[in-house]
Amino acid sequence: MVWTRAAFSPLVLTLPMDDYLAARVIASERKLPALLVFAALRGLRAGGVLVIDGDAGPEHPDPSAYDPHRDVVAAGVARATRTALDALIELEGAK
Secondary structure: OEEEOOOOOOOOOOOOHHHHHHOOOOEEEOOHHHHHHHHHHHOOOOOOOOOOOOOOOOOOOOHHHOOOOOHHHHHHHHHHHHHHHHHHHHHHHOO
């Protein structure tokens, strides 16, 4: 399960991480919900590709310790970009 919430700064707003962990949430995404709501309000199609590159579990309780400049992040973003482009090509071909 992926949890989404338009909470751009967990350092400002405390998130109920214990509840999410108990619900077996495996990822947290904070920007895609706004895109999906905007698209739905405008009657547009939208989607997203998520890269899970960290662990928000109890052993990593400090969100300020996250480092987005690691090789694993760059590799995940590259794979996600290829996946998104492949999906767009498939959608174009399905017309």
